[in-house]
Amino acid sequence: MTATLMNPLAPLRLTSFSHGGGCGCKIAPGVLSEILKGSAGGFIPPELIVGIETADDAAVYKLNDEQALVATTDFFMPIVDDPYQFGRIAATNAISDVYAMGGKPIMALALVAMPVGQLPVEVIGDIVRGGQDVCRVAGIPIAGGHTIDSVEPIYGLVVMGLVHPDQVRRNAGAKAGDVLVLGKPLGVGVLSAALKKEQLSEAGYRQLIDTTTRLNTPGIALAGLDGVHALTDVTGFGLAGHALELARGAGLAAVIEWSRVPLLDGVDAMVAEGFVTGASSRNWAGYGAEVDLADGLPSTAQALLSDPQTSGGLLVSCDAGAVAAVLKVFRDEGFALAAVIGRVEQGPPTLRVTR
Incomplete structure (x- = not known):
């Protein structure tokens, strides 16, 4: 790295108010599993198409034969010091979950907790304005x-959307023989x-802002493709964590070809210099035993596989015959770095990473 970013808001640094930033604030996957253990009981109406069963x-x-309501919430502490950009990033991240289900957002509610x-x-007004x-x-x-x-400063949204019941795309619908496509490069946590x-x-910094404020709008069109079997977005648990959720939901094995995974410019070298979040190591501690890393990686x-991605890309599991159409959707909506990164196979629900 040849230059240091000068903070235009010095000496006020939003990130200094929080113990963690962005999706790196998430509770570690192992701890979360313990907290949620046994919490799937209670009243579950037949109209609830997707609940907490596969961590979707x-x-x-x-609602009816033509409409289903998509509901989500997401909020976190500052990942950047610029309040306006923090608001933009948090809102983009929250809305992404609706796109990841194939839904079209229709309304949001703001969640604002500030010192x-x-x-x-x-400053608080700038955060809200960014959202x-x-x-x-x-x-x-x-x-x-x-x-x-x-x-601590916290900002986020409750977001609601609509989707046709037949076009809901879960993280559990992958099929053996599917191809995995990733919509955004990795490395947000490193930056x-x-x-x-x-x-x-x-x-x-420009890379960080550009990728975290790019709405995952391709999710709507992707859900309309017959060959798309599963969708999720890669966020706080990193690519490995969310690929494992996809594998567990389908009861199949996921394979990632590391050489094909897109990375943000310079992050590989930055990891080698020690720029890794604490959330990355917590993520690996939670699920690393289920990941088989090939020799020679x-x-x-x-660290990059477990790197928490705030407002990360969509991870698509699709039929091999639909890959061209999936990549076209991404390209048409400005996601030039979307790439095929692996496949889904018969086998126990684990993740294998090859060279």
């Missing part, structure tokens, strides 16, 4: 919300770690 991206409730006595009102602007791009209103005074240490270049592969 959103809940889906059938009111420590942050200027103008509003992303919702405007997505074509949805922020129709309400809730605010509280908090020790955020460098930013927090004030060692991120201007180019790296780069020493940085494990």
